[in-house]
Structure formats: C-alpha cells, structure tokens
Amino acid sequence: MPPGLGYATELADRYDDWFTPPASSTEATVALLARLAESAPDGPLLELGVGTGRVALPLAACGHEVHGIDAAKSMIEQLRAKPGGEELAVSIGDFSEVDHEGEFALVYVAGWTFFELPSQQAQLRCFKRASRRLLPGGLFVLDAHLPEALVASAGAGTRPVPTANGELALRTRRLQPAGQRYTSDYLVLTDGVFRHVRVDFRYASPGELDLMAATAGLHLRERFGDWSGTPFTDTSSYHVSVYELPA
Structure with a gap:
C-alpha cells in the first residue's frame, strides 16, 4: 500500500469486514496466480500492497513461498495475527519505492491497489522495480479497471x-x-x-500500462477479462494483465 493512505491505517481492524470481496473472487485470484506461477521460473512470489494477506496467505497455504510489501504497519499486524501470517517476509513502505531483497518468479498486485500509486511517475517506478526483482522469464501481474x-x-x-x-x-x-x-x-x-x-486512484488505459511495461523491459504475455481467466473482450469491465521479463 502506498504512503498517505490513512483510510487503511485508521481502519485496519475493520478492513477485512468492509473491503474484502466475495470469497469466490479471492479463490479465482489465488487460482490464476498459482497457475501463472507454474509457468514461471522456480522461485518465490512477491505481493505489492499485501495488506492483511487476503491473497498472500491462501497462496502460501498452497505451498508457495510468498513475500510482501505494504506501507501500513497496522495492516501487517492484522496479517501477522492470522494463521501463517508470521511466516511471510514483509517489507514496510511504499511498494513503488521499497526494494525488497531477493529475486522472484512472480510479482503481483491485486484488488486495483496498483492505482493507489498517485502519479504516472510512481506507477512507472513500480514497473521498473518489479522488473529488476524478477528472475529471467518471471511475471508481473496486475488488475486494472477500464477507463470506460x-x-x-x-x-x-x-x-x-x-x-x-x-x-x-x-x-x-x-x-x-x-x-x-x-x-x-x-x-x-x-x-x-x-x-x-x-x-483516491490514478487510473491508466491498457495501452499506457503496456508502454510503462515496455519502458521497464517487460512485454505483455497475455491479458484476461477477469481473475477467472476469461477472454478480454469489448464487454470486459476490467482486465488482468500478465507482463513477462524476457529470459
């Protein structure tokens, strides 16, 4: 979570109550990320804006080594209190700035959290940091609303x-x-x-995201219409984009 998001810091104890999507949405997100991890190099996963662990903890329970970054210590306290939460390596800070140690097979940011980064510069910086931490052939995955x-x-x-x-x-x-x-x-x-x-959010079109990715040395591997992996079409309301670092 980027800095300045007081709503998450102040409401960490109620965040899961108010902002957790339906269980089916989380299950679809975890399933797609797990499937993508199978096609990536062997290595750990890194979640940007890990929050209370909605996605990271189920992924870890599936046997993946999951790391995280988040700016809100109060959110991490909620994560730590959950089963398996103490085992995740977590860095505190703005995920466009923090350079978490290690190399990763897959870096992801879910729940439209990427767009809480307040500017194009911060979003591009995030792409570049993710790219630098990916193993060759590794993946950077994010979800995004369509402006329309x-x-x-x-x-x-x-x-x-x-x-x-x-x-x-x-x-x-x-x-x-x-x-x-x-x-x-x-x-x-x-x-x-x-x-x-x-x-508050700063949104971007798919084309702008693809240009940011290219600037960071990544290319679009595939784009889905949702976390269930359905095709991306003119009727999609959001997309899940999968960017790859060339091997």
Missing part, C-alpha cells in the same frame, strides 16, 4: 456494495478525467453510525 467502465460506474450514482460482515456500505465514484483520477467515497453503517472512507 469507470465512466459508466461514476455515472450510476451512489450504489450499495457487499461487505464481508453484512454491514451496509454505499459507494460513490467521482471522476477527474483531466488528471486520470477517480475518488471512491464509502459510507459504512456500523453500530448505528455511518463512517466515511475516501480512497
């Missing part, structure tokens, strides 16, 4: 979003197209009181 889908969701007004514990959560998205930015505002009803959470 963001426009549609921003125009839909306030809508309810599911939470893991069933509490009422409402989300409003506001776009700032001139800066390729959007803001998600959440109102969560907990203990009879609404709490407000704001998250």
Whole structure:
C-alpha cells in the first residue's frame, strides 16, 4: 500500500469486514496466480500492497513461498495475527519505492491497489522495480479497471456494495478525467453510525500500462477479462494483465 493512505491505517481492524470481496473472487485470484506461477521460473512470489494477506496467505497455504510489501504497519499486524501470517517476509513502505531483497518468479498486485500509486511517475517506478526483482522469464501481474467502465460506474450514482460482515456500505465514484483520477467515497453503517472512507486512484488505459511495461523491459504475455481467466473482450469491465521479463 502506498504512503498517505490513512483510510487503511485508521481502519485496519475493520478492513477485512468492509473491503474484502466475495470469497469466490479471492479463490479465482489465488487460482490464476498459482497457475501463472507454474509457468514461471522456480522461485518465490512477491505481493505489492499485501495488506492483511487476503491473497498472500491462501497462496502460501498452497505451498508457495510468498513475500510482501505494504506501507501500513497496522495492516501487517492484522496479517501477522492470522494463521501463517508470521511466516511471510514483509517489507514496510511504499511498494513503488521499497526494494525488497531477493529475486522472484512472480510479482503481483491485486484488488486495483496498483492505482493507489498517485502519479504516472510512481506507477512507472513500480514497473521498473518489479522488473529488476524478477528472475529471467518471471511475471508481473496486475488488475486494472477500464477507463470506460469507470465512466459508466461514476455515472450510476451512489450504489450499495457487499461487505464481508453484512454491514451496509454505499459507494460513490467521482471522476477527474483531466488528471486520470477517480475518488471512491464509502459510507459504512456500523453500530448505528455511518463512517466515511475516501480512497483516491490514478487510473491508466491498457495501452499506457503496456508502454510503462515496455519502458521497464517487460512485454505483455497475455491479458484476461477477469481473475477467472476469461477472454478480454469489448464487454470486459476490467482486465488482468500478465507482463513477462524476457529470459
């Protein structure tokens, strides 16, 4: 998680309750990453923005050696409290800046966390750091909203979003197209009181991401329409892009 994300630091004890996607989504994410790891060189995996371990811990339970980077110590405390959490090697800091030791078969960032990096420069820096830590033939994997889908969701007004514990959560998205930015505002009803959470993102098109990757010495190996591995088509609302470091 990049620095400045006070919402995660302040709400770490409720993060899993409010921001965990359905179990089927996590299972699909873990399954695709595990499948991609099988096609990568032998080596450990590194998650950028590891948070409370939603993806890293199930991957580790499958037998993978998983490392992580996150800026919020409070999120890492939540990870450490879970079964297997003490065994993950984790660096603290902005994942576009921290140079975690080791070489990795696969580096990944899930849950649209990559776009919490606030600028094109930070996002490009992340690509370059990931590239430097990959083994030859290694993979860098990220998920990303399509700008067109963001426009549609921003125009839909306030809508309810599911939470893991069933509490009422409402989300409003506001776009700032001139800066390729959007803001998600959440109102969560907990203990009879609404709490407000704001998250800022800097989005990028698939073409811009591919150019960043090329600048970092990576090339696009494949692009899926979701974490289930369905084809990427004109009807996709987001994509999972797999970049490869040439062997």
